[in-house]
Amino acid sequence: MKAPSEGLLPRFLEALLLEEGLRPNTVASYRFDLVRYLAWLADRGIVPVRVVPEDVQRYLKTLKDLNPRTLARALSALRRFHRHLQREGTSEVDPTTTIDFPKLGRELPMVLSERDVESLLATPDTSTRLGLRDRAMIETLYATGLRVSELVSLRLSQVDQVAGVARVIGKGDKERLVPLGEEALAWISRYLAQARPLLVPDLTTDVLFPSSRSQPMTRQAFWYLIRRYARAAGLDCRLSPHTLRHAFATHLLNHGADLRAVQMLLGHTSLSTTQIYTYVAQARLKDLHARHHPRG
Numbered sequence: 001m002k003a004p005s006e007g008l009l010p011r012f013l014e015a016l017l018l019e020e021g022l023r024p025n026t027v028a029s030y031r032f033d034l035v036r037y038l039a040w041l042a043d044r045g046i047v048p049v050r051v052v053p054e055d056v057q058r059y060l061k062t063l064k065d066l067n068p069r070t071l072a073r074a075l076s077a078l079r080r081f082h083r084h085l086q087r088e089g090t091s092e093v094d095p096t097t098t099i100d101f102p103k104l105g106r107e108l109p110m111v112l113s114e115r116d117v118e119s120l121l122a123t124p125d126t127s128t129r130l131g132l133r134d135r136a137m138i139e140t141l142y143a144t145g146l147r148v149s150e151l152v153s154l155r156l157s158q159v160d161q162v163a164g165v166a167r168v169i170g171k172g173d174k175e176r177l178v179p180l181g182e183e184a185l186a187w188i189s190r191y192l193a194q195a196r197p198l199l200v201p202d203l204t205t206d207v208l209f210p211s212s213r214s215q216p217m218t219r220q221a222f223w224y225l226i227r228r229y230a231r232a233a234g235l236d237c238r239l240s241p242h243t244l245r246h247a248f249a250t251h252l253l254n255h256g257a258d259l260r261a262v263q264m265l266l267g268h269t270s271l272s273t274t275q276i277y278t279y280v281a282q283a284r285l286k287d288l289h290a291r292h293h294p295r296g
Contacts, residue, residue: 033073120239129194132187139188
């Protein structure tokens with residue numbers, strides 16, 4: 001006989017994918033939070049369909065060391081899971097309805113200075129095929145502000161070197177054209193001529209930036225590359241591919257770009273998502289003023 005909780009999580013995750021259309025990365029985040037939660041319940045002999053608000057409160061106290069944003073994500077996973085059980089008739093009540101989300105302040109993203117970006121770009125050894133590929137990738141990331149998933153999935157056919165643009169397929173399969181800029185184009189051209197034929201000698205993939213095994217690169221693999229180059233450049237080890245997306249947007253605004261233009265380049269659906277970078281730019285200018293103005 002199956003345990004009452006058996007199969008609840010797989011069915012919930014399947015519903016998120018097939019019925020609600022959430023992206024696999026989002027579903028993976030829910031799975032991570034819920035596996036931890038269900039293990040905690042199992043250790044205490046608590047069946048998920050019999051959870052009460054006090055159980056949820058006790059569990060959340062075990063996560064007290066998490067930052068508010070991560071805690072809010074965990075609670076969101078629990079709330080969505082229990083609402084699903086109630087909607088499916090598996091559980092009579094949702095034990096999370098009376099629990100408040102932690103208050104979230106405006107968290108400004110980490111942004112590299114233009115000098116830091118130059119240091120990072122200069123780190124790969126471009127005398128090697130992998131170093132040349134990595135330099136072209138980082139140049140492309142900084143020039144376009146792509147999400148890392150968009151970068152590693154770029155195909156040869158999506159890059160128009162004559163027009164100087166990349167045709168990017170973003171969230172919700174929405175397509176946008178992003179200018180590459182002269183510097184990134186030059187490195188892409190050099191990479192395509194000198195390094196990519198060595199990485200894909202049999203032309204088995206049309207991915208623009210393949211791995212050393214001639215396969216599409218994973219997001220995690222590129223994340224490790226960025227971290228390694230950041231350490232080599234003497235930069236903050238928390239740097240991630242998304243940090244260059246933040247730098248792209250903030251540096252554009254610092255140099256007078258229109259907010260709506262930046263929104264289009266980033267592929268943001270809502271302008272409010274892009275507005276976080278105006279706060280970053282203002283914070284950066286205030287810091288510069290405080291450090292360099294004689295009366296700062």
